[in-house]
Amino acid sequence: MTAAQNPNAILAVENVAMHFGGLIAISDMNFHVNEGELVSLIGPNGAGKTTAFNIITGFQRPTKGRVTFRGTSLGGLKPHQVTALGLVRTFQRTNLFDKISVFENVLIGLHRKTSARLLGTLLSLPRERKAEAELRDQAWEILRLVGIEHQAKERAASLPYGDQRLLGVALALAAQPSALLLDEPVSGMNATETGRFIELVNKLRARGTTILLVEHDMPMVMGISDRIVVLNYGRIIANGTPKEIQNDPDVIQAYLGQGVKHA
Amino acid sequence: MNRFLPLIVLAFFVSVPLWLTDQYYLHTLVVCGIFMLAAMSLNLLLGYTGQLSLGHVAFFGIGAYVSALTSLGFSVSIFGYQITHDPWPPVVGVVLGGAVAGLCGYLIGKLAFRVRGAYFVIVTVSFAEVIRLISLNWIELTNGPLALPGIPPLTLGFEPIGYLTLWDKAANFYVVLTFIVVTYIIIKRLIDSPYGRAMIALRENETLATSVGISVTRYLVLAAVFAGTIAGVSGTLYAHYIQIIDPAIFMFLNTVTMVIMVITGGKGTLAGPVVGGLIFGIAPVILRKYVGPEVQWILYGSLMILIVFVLPEGIVPAIERWFGRASAKNSELALEPGKGARS
């Protein structure tokens, strides 16, 4: 069943291929994510996950095929235009405003949400004060949701690694995404941090946010995904529930093969 | 304590003319205040957007010349057309001076922010030099090196109430102080708003700032317009207070003075240019008893290097860190959801 035929699909990847010179990074990829669903994109190293991710978010243009979000084709859109549609990504490496406070980071993330006007700001009119107060409330709400509100005053760079990743998600959430793309969010996190992150993902899901997750951490992926798409050598080799994936011979083969090669 | 400190400082300065009878010291404070104002505007660019603008004296000088010419009148011929302007009140000159300097800020911002880093610095320096050379060579308008003398002092007031001409130093002191307070409030409101945060975001991480939807040129040019206008106004105050200006007003050393004030006090802090301005406004008074101007400049230059090496963030952040523990408790309250929203 292709995505175009699925009426519930919020994000649809259709016939996407990506060639770098002679190298085929992705060949004919088709999958979709339904409204409110959590889909994980997994695969051994070099399977093409990051390339797929970059294509979906507009950072790279596919050689062939198209990606649509809520029926709008993302072809030719710049990253910030994709963001404006409500499809927001986090980065693999942390990307924050390092030297300013966590709270200010989120306030900056909320930049497009403000209705403050310049003259009103300078005169400190009630309208602008109200807008600023609302913005601050929103920032607190996001910080509480992500669970780092007790560190609001800290400099972003001084947070522990896991919390920096959470702040990265907070920045993404500030753009009020209807779909969130998480690029290896728990890589480098310890078990406690990962646990907190899973909690956050569940909270986001409860709010109806659609999530596409690219991740290495198998237990996490198996635990929280509705559906898993497995990539290997730029090709989708499986697409199904965690249970189906765990028992899929192709998937086992792909991961075992990888394991053997590593040993 | 953090909240009341500015008010205590303000109360102190309001009282100064009451007990400081030495006219020379008062004069020093007036000039110091004028440069402090210019430094505060430079801080918007240097501190908050992180753009090292080294042509700031151009805005200051443009403000001074526009206001001086507005209140003196002039007659020039451009392409055969004779343009004659009759003197207007100095207050109009202050408004026009600020407006023209702000417009220059807009134009040079549009141009200079196409480039960054070394290129940006050199464009801003070049801009100031071109303006200086024009002031030196357009003799019909500016009198060139012969200076524009006899600029009238500011006159305040309206028809029915009567006029007050600012001849004495105390009156000028209060005018400058008022401008500093108003500017301080304007900059504070700007910085605490989405506008100021956008500027800071661009300074911290331009790529990330763009990705959260902040337009680079819009906010950098906005900062340049504010910086230009405020510097222009400080220039107009200078012209009407000193009552004579010449092209030396565009000296690069004047920009350097402003830069030193900002980085010594602490760039990107509200109080930084005020503290730095006071130090470098008053230092010459103390130093001149002992050493000549060359040695003074050698000391300033050395201090500038020293600051970069020892105290790169400037004095104000260092002091804040010193009192960090005490004030952290206070501001934590301000960050509390409910209270923060109302502040």
Added chain:
Amino acid sequence: MDQLLQHLANAVIVGGTYALLGIGLTLIFGIMRIVNFTHGELYAFGGYMMYFFAVVLGMNFYMSIAFAICAGMLLGAAIEFLLLRSKRGADIDTTMLIMIGAWIVLQNTEHLAWGSIAKSIDSPFAIEPVTMGPISLSRIRIFVLIVAVALIVATYVLINRTKLGKAMRATFQDSSTAALMGINTSAIYTITFGLGSALAAAAGALLGPVFVVTPTMGDLASLKAFAIVILGGLGNITGAVFGGFILAFVEEMGASYISSGYRDAMGFLIIIVVLLFRPTGLFARSERVG
């Protein structure tokens, strides 16, 4: 037409020294990523050293030039060693502020040491100009051009044909890889700064006898060097040579056909125009500016 030829000849004469100034600055920027505000002061320093050796000590004119250049190199190396070595890898604004501080210190030290009265240096050349058809040029200026061109060529050879030059180019390309390959990049930085400074001092020592030496002569020299370097593209040595001649030409034309008062403004207008249309400098396509 005759007048135009004379202007062209003047431009070539001045262009040689401009190129010298420009190469020194672009070398330092290219290899060290430092906007060197002391460049003009090294130029003034060269002039004062020339005065010191030739007039105060009464040494031979040509020897004095050589000594002044060496003094410039030593001062440059000292500045690098004292002020920049520990700030390697710092952002460009930090080093810029340091260099502005150093510039102010140097200029006022010169003021203090030599006073504000201009110093003149006698040259061994006859005053009568050399006349070739419609063009007439002063002898000392021809000498200056010849030495400037010789120094430019020598710098070229040093950078493109010697082992040291190879190490410098490697550092320019990628300093961490160069360090891995066993190049002492710290030494390369000091040498580069010394070399760039020596070229600025050479320009000052050569022009000292043509004009006079004053403490503020470095200000315009710095700013003009920036213009030259932007014209040629930051870090581009060939570009700086072209930039030097282009600036001299535009100034000469501006001064004779617009107004002599705006001679010095030409460089800044060039900067603004170039950055407006070709922010990377224009280098070979020189016609676009003139």
